[in-house]
Amino acid sequence: MASEPLLSLESVSQVFTSRRGEIPAVRDVSLDLAAGTVLCLVGESGSGKTTTARIAAGLNRPTGGTVRFAGRDVWGGDRTAFREFRRSVQYVHQDPYASLNPIRTVFATLAGPMRRHRLVANRDEAWQKASELLERVDLTPPENFLTKYPHQLSGGQRQRVAVARALTLGPKLIIADESTSMLDVSIRISLLAMLSRLSTDLGVAFLFITHDLALAKYFGRDGDIAVMYLGRVVEYGPTREVIGTPRHPYTRALLAAIPEPDPELNARKRSAGSLLRSMDTPSLLRLPTGCTFHPRCPSWVEGECDVSVPRLEALDADARHEVACPPVLRQEADAAVPALSEQDGTG
Numbered sequence: 001m002a003s004e005p006l007l008s009l010e011s012v013s014q015v016f017t018s019r020r021g022e023i024p025a026v027r028d029v030s031l032d033l034a035a036g037t038v039l040c041l042v043g044e045s046g047s048g049k050t051t052t053a054r055i056a057a058g059l060n061r062p063t064g065g066t067v068r069f070a071g072r073d074v075w076g077g078d079r080t081a082f083r084e085f086r087r088s089v090q091y092v093h094q095d096p097y098a099s100l101n102p103i104r105t106v107f108a109t110l111a112g113p114m115r116r117h118r119l120v121a122n123r124d125e126a127w128q129k130a131s132e133l134l135e136r137v138d139l140t141p142p143e144n145f146l147t148k149y150p151h152q153l154s155g156g157q158r159q160r161v162a163v164a165r166a167l168t169l170g171p172k173l174i175i176a177d178e179s180t181s182m183l184d185v186s187i188r189i190s191l192l193a194m195l196s197r198l199s200t201d202l203g204v205a206f207l208f209i210t211h212d213l214a215l216a217k218y219f220g221r222d223g224d225i226a227v228m229y230l231g232r233v234v235e236y237g238p239t240r241e242v243i244g245t246p247r248h249p250y251t252r253a254l255l256a257a258i259p260e261p262d263p264e265l266n267a268r269k270r271s272a273g274s275l276l277r278s279m280d281t282p283s284l285l286r287l288p289t290g291c292t293f294h295p296r297c298p299s300w301v302e303g304e305c306d307v308s309v310p311r312l313e314a315l316d317a318d319a320r321h322e323v324a325c326p327p328v329l330r331q332e333a334d335a336a337v338p339a340l341s342e343q344d345g346t347g
Ligand SMILES: Nc1ncnc2c1ncn2[C@@H]1O[C@H](COP(=O)(O)OP(=O)(O)OP(=O)(O)O)[C@@H](O)[C@H]1O
Pocket: 016, 017, 018, 023, 025, 043, 044, 045, 046, 047, 048, 049, 050, 051, 052, 179, 180, 211, 284
């Protein structure tokens, strides 16, 4: 990535200890997010997206690895830097029923953080600033909303208030976790359009968490995408490349599973992969050996995929598109050799 990343996760891991044993929810995940850009995290339920997002927000301290914000190790002991980081990164939980305090008006919800951080001198200023924030999230006219309680709003309106609250402290990064979204698709899409606009207008970076690859394609079209499976990133790179030419068999299977109505994705589905067996995702308590995807993979190689843990590697030296699948990387390398030979006349 050309500029210094705003946020970097360097080989982060998170192991939870439960009565049933150790749960390796996130393993060796490295991701970069530049200022003003979008990174989407996709994967099935339980793949570790929310845990990764909570690590990125400073809500979970990872059990391994380093989190850097603007180049500084956020768990490195500097309390001022940690407070600055927590203020710059806001988490919007996409569950409109749980995200707002039911006994606070919209105004109280928005004014609280501004007052705590002394960003406003008095009530009038807080009212003014809260009104501007509501306009930013398309809740207009603001005076119709400021005195309302969450139960007086629709799910989509509550979500917009949650986004406005995230904006109160002028964040540099918003983490939008919609893996548990209860809103219907049309409302989610209009929310995403609003978030896209915020990203462009305010230069805020977004980490967008979803299990819906079609939404990631839409929201993250100019950014990057990381596909997670059982706690690891299996494919990572520019969204257009990863979705346009998916390489990892799991990404291909996810794309193949997307139901209509996107004609572009539909066309891809015909050539995309499928799962070898429609087994459930393995338990994190009893992970398969080697590549944890191999029991479901249509093209796994015995003696290799069931033995060694694949690492993310770039498709070629110049590419930012990375895949954790040695057989796919070999195929890519083999396909590149004849092309090179033809060019230099050695073929
Ligand atoms: N605090 C915790 N204690 C124990 N296990 C946890 C904890 N938080 C998450 N897990 C487990 O870690 C795994 C990854 O969970 P996570 O919520 O990160 O996945 P996800 O991809 O976001 O899934 P979803 O889309 O369902 O939210 C799951 O098996 C989950 O049960």
